[in-house]
Amino acid sequence: MHNRWHPDITPVVTVAAGEALTLEAEDGLAGQLTRESTHADCATLDLGLGHPLAGPVEIIGAKPGDVLEIEFLEYRSADFAVTAVIPGFGFLADRFTDPFLVKWEIDDDAARSGELPGVAVPAEMFAGVVGVAPSRDRLEQLRRREERIGERGGPVADPAPESALPRSAAGGLRTIPPREIGGNLDIRQLVAGSRLYLPVDVPGALLSIGDLHFAQGDGEVCGTAIEVAGEVTVALHLHEDHKRRSRFPSFEAPARPGRHAFATTGIPVDDAMDLTVAAREALGAMIDHLVATYGFEAAAAYALCSAVVDLRLSEVVDVPYPVVSALLPLDIFE
Amino acid sequence: MHNRWHPDITPVVTVAAGEALTLEAEDGLAGQLTRESTHADCATLDLGLGHPLAGPVEIIGAKPGDVLEIEFLEYRSADFAVTAVIPGFGFLADRFTDPFLVKWEIDDDAARSGELPGVAVPAEMFAGVVGVAPSRDRLEQLRRREERIGERGGPVADPAPESALPRSAAGGLRTIPPREIGGNLDIRQLVAGSRLYLPVDVPGALLSIGDLHFAQGDGEVCGTAIEVAGEVTVALHLHEDHKRRSRFPSFEAPARPGRHAFATTGIPVDDAMDLTVAAREALGAMIDHLVATYGFEAAAAYALCSAVVDLRLSEVVDVPYPVVSALLPLDIFE
Numbered sequence: 001m002h003n004r005w006h007p008d009i010t011p012v013v014t015v016a017a018g019e020a021l022t023l024e025a026e027d028g029l030a031g032q033l034t035r036e037s038t039h040a041d042c043a044t045l046d047l048g049l050g051h052p053l054a055g056p057v058e059i060i061g062a063k064p065g066d067v068l069e070i071e072f073l074e075y076r077s078a079d080f081a082v083t084a085v086i087p088g089f090g091f092l093a094d095r096f097t098d099p100f101l102v103k104w105e106i107d108d109d110a111a112r113s114g115e116l117p118g119v120a121v122p123a124e125m126f127a128g129v130v131g132v133a134p135s136r137d138r139l140e141q142l143r144r145r146e147e148r149i150g151e152r153g154g155p156v157a158d159p160a161p162e163s164a165l166p167r168s169a170a171g172g173l174r175t176i177p178p179r180e181i182g183g184n185l186d187i188r189q190l191v192a193g194s195r196l197y198l199p200v201d202v203p204g205a206l207l208s209i210g211d212l213h214f215a216q217g218d219g220e221v222c223g224t225a226i227e228v229a230g231e232v233t234v235a236l237h238l239h240e241d242h243k244r245r246s247r248f249p250s251f252e253a254p255a256r257p258g259r260h261a262f263a264t265t266g267i268p269v270d271d272a273m274d275l276t277v278a279a280r281e282a283l284g285a286m287i288d289h290l291v292a293t294y295g296f297e298a299a300a301a302y303a304l305c306s307a308v309v310d311l312r313l314s315e316v317v318d319v320p321y322p323v324v325s326a327l328l329p330l331d332i333f334e
Numbered sequence: 335m336h337n338r339w340h341p342d343i344t345p346v347v348t349v350a351a352g353e354a355l356t357l358e359a360e361d362g363l364a365g366q367l368t369r370e371s372t373h374a375d376c377a378t379l380d381l382g383l384g385h386p387l388a389g390p391v392e393i394i395g396a397k398p399g400d401v402l403e404i405e406f407l408e409y410r411s412a413d414f415a416v417t418a419v420i421p422g423f424g425f426l427a428d429r430f431t432d433p434f435l436v437k438w439e440i441d442d443d444a445a446r447s448g449e450l451p452g453v454a455v456p457a458e459m460f461a462g463v464v465g466v467a468p469s470r471d472r473l474e475q476l477r478r479r480e481e482r483i484g485e486r487g488g489p490v491a492d493p494a495p496e497s498a499l500p501r502s503a504a505g506g507l508r509t510i511p512p513r514e515i516g517g518n519l520d521i522r523q524l525v526a527g528s529r530l531y532l533p534v535d536v537p538g539a540l541l542s543i544g545d546l547h548f549a550q551g552d553g554e555v556c557g558t559a560i561e562v563a564g565e566v567t568v569a570l571h572l573h574e575d576h577k578r579r580s581r582f583p584s585f586e587a588p589a590r591p592g593r594h595a596f597a598t599t600g601i602p603v604d605d606a607m608d609l610t611v612a613a614r615e616a617l618g619a620m621i622d623h624l625v626a627t628y629g630f631e632a633a634a635a636y637a638l639c640s641a642v643v644d645l646r647l648s649e650v651v652d653v654p655y656p657v658v659s660a661l662l663p664l665d666i667f668e
Contacts, residue, residue, distance in 0.1 A: 122666070215641055305555045
């Protein structure tokens with residue numbers, strides 16, 4: 001396991017495009033919270049060990065400029081999961097200053113907890129972190145961009161010097177926040193049957209996946225979902241054409257039962273935590289997609305967005321970058 | 335028809351609590367766009383005539399402090415609808431400066447348009463404007479609040495002197511933006527089978543409904559949905575207890591097929607167009623609801639929100655106030 005984005009991390013496996021493989025992942029907190037843990041343990045986590053990732057996976061023939069399609073085929077979860085309220089972290093960090101731990105037992109495809117009696121959350125499992133390695137130039141450019149937000153007094157994901165998992169290269173980027181190359185996207189629609197599109201930045205793409213969530217609400221408001229260890233089976237496809245290449249990741253998903261959707265995302269990379277900027281990005285990318293794919297006039301595409309596209313707050317906690325998704329239901333096309 | 339919020343507008347009908355009634359409404363643009371209209375006509379609309387409302391409906395026994403529950407039983411649409419890109423209006427008003435008109439023909443429970451060939455939008459009809467009359471004190475307080483936003487240089491819904499429909503009392507509030515008493519909420523989940531909870535501010539409640547939408551995406555990004563004339567049948571219920579009374583409207587709806595949801599909303603009344611403030615409001619109200627209704631610890635409720643509650647941008651165009659909804663799927667309770 002590693003937990004940084006860096007082009008020098010050696011791949012653990014090499015596959016051909018179109019091939020399926022199963023990856024095994026610890027939970028996003030690296031197993032630091034167990035059935036024996038207490039509320040107080042949420043305050044002493046080593047977050048530097050967070051988001052252990054399976055990978056990198058090298059895809060034969062992938063080259064910068066390609067689009068990598070990750071098709072999510074199947075998820076399997078362990079039988080224990082946690083949701084942690086971590087002091088200083090989360091959308092309401094000012095209101096919830098004490099640590100709090102929800103321990104979930106998973107059985108019959110549902111999660112139940114003594115902390116929330118009477119609640120059974122059905123499985124809607126997905127991967128919270130999916131990303132590819134940045135090139136060396138891109139890595140430096142992204143790092144400087146986030147440093148500038150801190151210099152302006154904006155939020156910083158992780159200001160302190162920290163530990164990292166052993167296979168992480170020195171100087172790699174953290175999984176939080178999400179960026180153009182993916183990362184901690186926390187998009188709850190990435191369940192089995194969905195497809196995520198990421199730009200390829202280095203030869204072989206170097207894909208890593210982790211941070212499995214048994215279920216999560218749009219927004220992931222307290223900063224953790226139902227965090228679980230498990231396995232994910234994916235098929236990896238390469239595209240040379242750029243039809244689905246936009247600045248930020250896009251995806252295709254069964255967002256509502258019976259209404260398969262294609263979605264773009266927006267990340268306010270120059271304006272920390274600004275949801276309006278994120279929503280405008282996601283919407284602008286969706287209009288561009290409708291124009292490029294269906295040949296609509298831009299204004300007609302804009303009107304269609306108002307009529308059918310859903311704007312959702314995918315995550316509002318991965319400081320300094322939230323993710324807004326714009327979902328287009330595909331059953332409107334005859 | 336009237337199109338202002340004011341306690342002095344005479345009710346058109348008086349009903350007992352629990353009674354059902356059918357209201358007829360023109361489309362939200364007051365029929366100004368027809369099958370004969372052109373793109374250019376979107377630039378010359380008299381927006382002062384917008385949102386013709388059916389009502390007010392007086393509910394016998396309703397008194398300030400009660401909660402009014404509007405149960406939406408059935409919608410029926412006319413066979414023609416429009417989506418208009420109106421210069422100066424909409425989430426991307428800076429990008430789309432020219433008028434544009436999408437004319438929809440409705441047949442077989444789907445809307446189709448020559449401007450968007452190959453598209454058939456299935457019916458998911460709801461009312462965009464639902465609200466009650468404010469008391470005289472509340473009216474003045476809300477007016478001053480919006481004037482202050484303008485004085486600080488913030489966005490103003492409607493700066494110009496304007497026309498109004500004949501039955502509107504002088505000095506009434508516009509339907510845009512949405513407020514504590516409802517108004518132009520544009521919450522696409524208010525389909526048949528849903529229930530909206532509003533605070534009663536004056537004796538008799540004085541409910542009005544209009545702005546029917548054949549369908550709309552979360553956000554209503556261009557500022558208009560699939561605007562249609564039609565009928566809505568509602569049953570009206572009164573509650574003396576405050577269990578579902580929160581600062582902003584809340585609702586219960588079949589948000590996802592098979593996953594009935596209860597939702598709170600957030601409106602950033604002191605911070606124009608700030609989606610983060612709106613999301614925090616909606617989320618805070620949901621945590622309060624989970625604590626009051628299910629007896630959870632607040633931190634456990636916060637964690638549950640992260641696990642299952644969906645944050646959605648219901649509308650981002652009703653300047654100066656967007657609406658964020660937080661949706662709790664009710665099938666998680668055993």
